[in-house]
Amino acid sequence: MRGWTIFRMPQAQRHFTEKHIRLFSQLLKDKYGIRITREKTDMLKRKLQKMMTGSNVASYDELYELINSSSLYLTRFLDEVTTHTTNFFRESSHFDYITNEINYLLGKNKRIREHGEIRVWSAACSTGEEPYTLAMILKESLPEEIAIKMLATDISRKVVSAAARGVYALQIENEVKQYYLQKYFYKADGLYQVTDDLKSLIKFRVFNLMDPFPFKKDFDIIFCRNVMIYFEGQAQEQLVQRMYDIIASGGLFFIGHSEGLVSKEHRFTFLEPSVYMKA
Numbered sequence: 001m002r003g004w005t006i007f008r009m010p011q012a013q014r015h016f017t018e019k020h021i022r023l024f025s026q027l028l029k030d031k032y033g034i035r036i037t038r039e040k041t042d043m044l045k046r047k048l049q050k051m052m053t054g055s056n057v058a059s060y061d062e063l064y065e066l067i068n069s070s071s072l073y074l075t076r077f078l079d080e081v082t083t084h085t086t087n088f089f090r091e092s093s094h095f096d097y098i099t100n101e102i103n104y105l106l107g108k109n110k111r112i113r114e115h116g117e118i119r120v121w122s123a124a125c126s127t128g129e130e131p132y133t134l135a136m137i138l139k140e141s142l143p144e145e146i147a148i149k150m151l152a153t154d155i156s157r158k159v160v161s162a163a164a165r166g167v168y169a170l171q172i173e174n175e176v177k178q179y180y181l182q183k184y185f186y187k188a189d190g191l192y193q194v195t196d197d198l199k200s201l202i203k204f205r206v207f208n209l210m211d212p213f214p215f216k217k218d219f220d221i222i223f224c225r226n227v228m229i230y231f232e233g234q235a236q237e238q239l240v241q242r243m244y245d246i247i248a249s250g251g252l253f254f255i256g257h258s259e260g261l262v263s264k265e266h267r268f269t270f271l272e273p274s275v276y277m278k279a
């Protein structure tokens with residue numbers, strides 16, 4: 001064989017079998033409610049190959065043991081298979097809805113009027129663009145005497161830390177109007193930084209939507225956008241039911257534009273596509 005360069009795939013990469021697809025998919029389903037469809041198995045394999053390259057394990061069996069027993073590897077795995085894509089004013093009709101209908105919403109929601117506060121949850125906040133957009137919109141549209149209390153959560157520690165830092169590239173100028181940039185951001189080291197004032201309205205936490213909800217008070221607005229698509233049907237339906245239970249009467253529930261409640265059993269009142277109210 002002299003003169004020939006023989007490319008050998010590493011041993012571990014040659015043995016990704018149906019069994020591994022089942023094992024890793026089941027793990028994602030059990031821990032996070034995430035479903036890996038048939039079309040996504042190639043993606044799953046690629047991501048696992050990448051993880052294998054960066055670790056000392058020699059087989060997919062060993063990698064499975066590592067991921068299953070170490071929260072660090074488990075969250076790395078999750079970060080690999082989910083996307084954190086987001087931007088400021090994403091699916092902007094939702095923010096327009098809040099701006100335009102604020103008086104109607106205040107009229108419907110006794111909790112806000114009685115407590116002088118609005119409780120808002122961005123339930124899969126990724127790197128923070130969604131909760132900061134919401135905070136700006138609420139600051140602009142609510143009467144000053146109503147306190148804004150927001151919670152922003154995500155399963156991924158990495159994105160929650162980024163969200164809490166609130167530092168963004170200059171390109172956000174393409175998403176955020178000058179008016180908001182000047183009022184709610186400042187420039188430092190060639191980046192945009194969210195003002196402390198805006199940040200102080202939001203608590204950022206790591207939270208898995210599959211876990212029981214620990215909340216003592218209801219929310220007036222919940223944004224649960226572009227995350228249900230990852231979950232299998234039953235997990236989606238249960239999540240919607242649990243969301244309903246922690247929304248105040250007259251409160252709003254927003255889901256992603258490509259997500260729908262049509263085929264799900266739920267108690268929400270439809271307001272417009274991807275916007276619902278608890279009557």
Ligand SMILES: C[S@@+](CC[C@H](N)C(=O)[O-])C[C@H]1O[C@@H](n2cnc3c(N)ncnc32)[C@H](O)[C@@H]1O
Nearest residue numbers: 032084085086124126155156208209225226227
């Ligand atoms: C595509 S981003 C959506 C971000 C934002 N809501 C938006 O619409 O722009 C989906 C986010 O869901 C998070 N996620 C996935 N599974 C989750 C779970 N079980 N619990 C909480 N967050 C989860 C991911 O980490 C990711 O940041």
